[in-house]
Amino acid sequence: MAVVPVGILLLLLVPLLSYWLCAPEVKAGNEISDWAGKELTKLGALTRNEIILVMMVVTALLLWIFAGSVISGSLVGLLVICGMLLVGIVSWKDILDNHAAWNTFVWFATLVALAGGLSLVGFVNWFGNVVGGQISHFDPLMAMVALVAIFYLLHYFFASVTAHVTALLPVILAAASGIAGLDMQMFVLLLLPTLGFMGILTPYGTGPSPVYYGSGYLPSTLFWRLGAIFGLLFLVAWLVIGLPWLMVIS
Template structure:
């Protein structure tokens, strides 16, 4: 049985490839879809490291010329994920976390959090969620917000309770990590400016339907639904995936004594704090002056090395950072291939045929659900938005009145943040939180399915009421 599980990605790929090719798909597209499904199976069972699963999939596709028969074009496609800006923003976020750790600033901030909120684990969960919620309207990159700003602080808390990936992760670490990613998915849908693909989606909607969705209109529809979900998320995680350590009344006293032992804040801590504030300022206001968020992160990373907050040796030996970079880059390339091979267009045509004759409101609800669930095939919310939103709007246009189509468009765009919860690669910060090692691949997929169902249920109810 173990051998079957270990080779299941290859078995699934071969068996699927041997099936008759569906009408409307080229042989290359069908073989590509077979490999893609095999890669997804590999990410679930993880017979080898996840990064190697993605790298193997991209390599096989490129060698077989399934995306493009030209070897040069195949090579360019296979390496395209490594030029994705989110990939390098994630990489820089790992280095920020290291800077917080090496200077002691992360420990100091964590101790302050514990001192005031550490009487119970649930309180810490709400502290993480509230930090994300406060920043979300001002930071269109949830990777910068969650992975670059909040994760480095949270990562310092579990070791203080002797909770590590290898020793008692469920004590407190796994719960805090899950709250971190679950909260940012909710806040990403709460505000138009809380997720970069939200802004891309609004532009696509305007071009497709003529509807312009303002910040206020988005908030007026989404806040009534997202605020209750936001407030419930830490508690739901506490119930569904509970930490074994519930209370720690002695923690605030211990934190206060540890702060005293650390002494006054050091020069390097102040420098790290300055770099963090510089990155935060550039992430919030950078676009106004033409500074890209990824380049801002790389600038700060360079300054950290030049001023010896971290060393170049720290950068090149950070296995977790390089592992996530390879993993996510290959998955971004695999997801882009779905569009290049015509698979998404084929799926769209099938769906449009099946929806003919149904009531428009039912069609709208089904399309919101389909749009959400199809994110299992994507490693990038941006890629999902670019590939599927125009397709779904094209399917819906002849099936419903213009006003309903405009309302459906908002529901589709607003679901982009929430769908980031379903897999370890579904949104930019997910690989960071997953890469900490506190939550196993199988457990993450299970929790993603549960919380994904809750989040999708919220969107389904909102769609039914709004449309």
Template sequence: MHDDPAESIAWALAGFSDPTVWLTFGAFLFAIGYRRSGLGRRIALMLVRRLGRRTLGLGYAIALADLALAPGTPSNTARSGGTIYPIVSQIPPLYGSTPGAGEGRIGSYVMWTAFASTAVTSSMFITALVPNAAAVAMAHKATGVSVGWLQFALGFAPAGILLLLLVPALSYALLRPKVGDSSATVEWAHGELEAMGPVTRAEWTMAALVLLAIWLWVTGSQPYLGLPWPGAGSLHPVTVVLVAASAMLLLGVITWDDLTGDREAWGVFLYFATVLTLADGLSRTGFIGWFAQRASAPLHELDPRLTLVAMLALFFWSHYLFASVTSHALAVLPVVLALAQGVPGLDAPMLAMLCVHALGLMGVISPYATGCAPIYAASGYLGRSMFWALGAGFGMLYFAALLGVVWPWLTWGPVWR
């Protein structure tokens, strides 16, 4: 990339200093803390105990539990598959709902609500899904759009809140669980919380650190907010991550072995740092510009807004061909953004953000579309045809939310540009 070997080495290692890489890595450390301290399980059980007396309320408790864990858990496999699923899987047997003839009593409802909800929460925060941060970085390199933690959350908030309100109610209407009163779930959750004992020091510490980190991400790295207190806009996201990780180690929430032994966290760190550098290399060598100029030529005569819709649809529904959101983002997003840059009048930054916010949502469409999907598909409560039908239906709902809510909000809302 450079005639000077020293500059070439500096470029090759540049991805390891990218703030989005460290933001994702820090969220992985929070996931370790949730698991080690037991805070994630306690939050889920408390919401079930509070809202689970009616079956519909139980659905909202499941959705809110996932939402509470999403800002600090960048893997829906860990969040939904590792924390939420072990809890909800114990609920159906309380009502005689078993895979097969009894799944309709309540099992299908709680399983699908949990799965459909995590697809929504995965799009609500930059730290809620592994590829979100990397996609934001790629969008910045390709279109110049700059999005921080708060901008990302606010940009999807109207659609996210609407969908989280709809998912439990719509799932209830479609799946029609035969159990309306779920009081036994409340009693079970109460017993589980009693068995856990009082809130531990590690849980209090973990909760405080997560809230502090989110606060610093929101206020410390967003100079455009014009916040009035000293130091606002001066903290780098990497600084926040290092401070939080150091505090978790020093206060005993996680151990050094936890930090060094999490292969998924370090694997993602190395993988994304390398991919972002390679993506930058494609741009520097002129390949992206060359590809955009030639591949976008047939689109020049089309209406730019219709072209944007068509390209977003291509990005979203082509996920049927992928078994990983991460691989989809890394393979398809650069192509879509390159095409967008070559179409006169097309709002490339808008398309970039719509695609980024689509990453979590597209995980709902198939039994293999995202990391936790096979877990729910194998539960026995969601038959193969049922899963595909619900995935297609909710996929259309989520895609409509991108076009009907996210797009207008990003166009007229006060959160970016």
């Protein structure tokens, strides 16, 4: 309910803005659907290897969802890869030639380690405490806006939303609680929804982001630029429309 006005606006605005900023080369015609139909015809019925692959994927998903306390998620992935190699679904050369996957692996592993390192050395806590001290004399409403913006933009330093929440949320909440007159319930309602759209900022902001980035569909510069544009749009829309709406309904 709290995000309905902003959600509806962005649902209408984002496709139009995407079309304007990154216009498709093919805007009309049946070429793509015709090509897809021909390719599906060429593929024919499911093969033995494809059926086995589907079974492996479903098994992996079930283990990730229901057996996380029994078996490591990484081990599940490795077992599936080994199974694919043993059955002959893929070859070792296929794995080595999958440059997008290796690119994603290196990006994500490096940036997760970097984000963890920033937390371990105390940088995030130090930064949060400094910022909290600087805005402690602000008007409560302005302090809320400033803290939400800081919390949102600091996602540039994190390679997952979970790491962001773990490292930064307690610091921001502590800083907010020290500001006289600040409504903590309102602040939490304003702060937490940003976790749902801050992943747009970077190619490593959430788990799926490196996969999208690694596909190579968008050049690196364009990916970063679009992330900054849409990230700023989401934040401004949330603060300009979402905050007054929260004040009305709460």
